[in-house]
Amino acid sequence: MVYAENTLQMEAESRFRKMVDECMYPDSIQILCGKIIKIVASANSLSNFWKESFMGMFNLITKPILLLQYEKVVAMNDAFKQHFKVNKTTGLKLTDFLHCDNKLKVKNSLRNFARGKHIKATTETTLLLHANKLRNAWISFSKLSKNHGDYFIMIIDFNGKESLINEEVGSFSAGVENCFKENNQIPEFRFTKREKEIIQLLIRGYKTKEISSTLFISPKTIEKHRSNIIKRTNSATILESIIYAINHKLINFQEVLPGGGGF
Numbered sequence: 001m002v003y004a005e006n007t008l009q010m011e012a013e014s015r016f017r018k019m020v021d022e023c024m025y026p027d028s029i030q031i032l033c034g035k036i037i038k039i040v041a042s043a044n045s046l047s048n049f050w051k052e053s054f055m056g057m058f059n060l061i062t063k064p065i066l067l068l069q070y071e072k073v074v075a076m077n078d079a080f081k082q083h084f085k086v087n088k089t090t091g092l093k094l095t096d097f098l099h100c101d102n103k104l105k106v107k108n109s110l111r112n113f114a115r116g117k118h119i120k121a122t123t124e125t126t127l128l129l130h131a132n133k134l135r136n137a138w139i140s141f142s143k144l145s146k147n148h149g150d151y152f153i154m155i156i157d158f159n160g161k162e163s164l165i166n167e168e169v170g171s172f173s174a175g176v177e178n179c180f181k182e183n184n185q186i187p188e189f190r191f192t193k194r195e196k197e198i199i200q201l202l203i204r205g206y207k208t209k210e211i212s213s214t215l216f217i218s219p220k221t222i223e224k225h226r227s228n229i230i231k232r233t234n235s236a237t238i239l240e241s242i243i244y245a246i247n248h249k250l251i252n253f254q255e256v257l258p259g260g261g262g263f
Contacts, residue, residue: 001039003032063164064156067144070114071095071107074151082236083156085130094154099126099134100183109179114150119143119170123177127156135233136248140164141176158235159243191229196251198225199242 002023004012012023026032064080066073073092084097095103113121121141126134138157142165143149155164201211212219226238235241245251
């Protein structure tokens with residue numbers, strides 16, 4: 001697009017008409033700005049194309065992710081919706097998903113993070129999931145741009161305690177990390193003795209019938225225990241439950257099975 005004053009219309013047409021989509025000669029800057037806004041907002045806008053492409057990739061990632069402006073949730077991917085209770089699509093805040101009494105402190109910490117020079121933070125906290133379940137998670141914050149620090153991305157990892165962002169890029173915000181750690185208070189979680197036995201056998205590759213024979217309980221009971229383990233750890237699969245149990249030291253996978261030391 002070329003913008004020119006009315007007095008230069010003939011010159012602009014002769015010089016630029018073949019090179020641009022449109023020549024504009026509005027009476028005011030406000031009219032010009034209105035035209036630009038309409039173009040950017042249109043379905044054919046390159047800006048919208050890249051935004052939609054990003055959101056498409058955003059939803060392909062299997063870990064729960066939030067796009068935030070301070071504590072305000074701008075967008076969430078499909079994986080986040082699968083794990084967390086989402087009753088509405090607007091007006092959500094990060095603090096809605098935290099098991100934390102001091103939510104004001106978290107809010108202020110995120111605001112300071114946005115205003116500060118640090119590009120990222122990685123910490124552990126307790127999150128509130130479907131059916132009011134509580135679960136520890138390792139979370140990573142990263143600003144999308146140094147020029148727009150109030151917008152950042154948050155990635156959630158339920159399985160491990162590793163940073164999901166590049167250690168070599170930017171500096172860490174200790175304030176954000178400490179704030180979430182101070183508010184990380186999850187009730188002590190334990191598997192039952194039978195659940196531990198079943199997990200131990202699953203780690204060793206036992207099938208349902210083999211577990212049934214070893215523990216002298218029915219296959220139907222085994223399947224019920226598997227289902228309970230998955231639900232209690234808020235996992236998608238039994239494998240994810242096992243990884244969660246090992247990473248959080250809820251079981252010792254090197255321990256001897258019943259008959260050789262037990263649990």
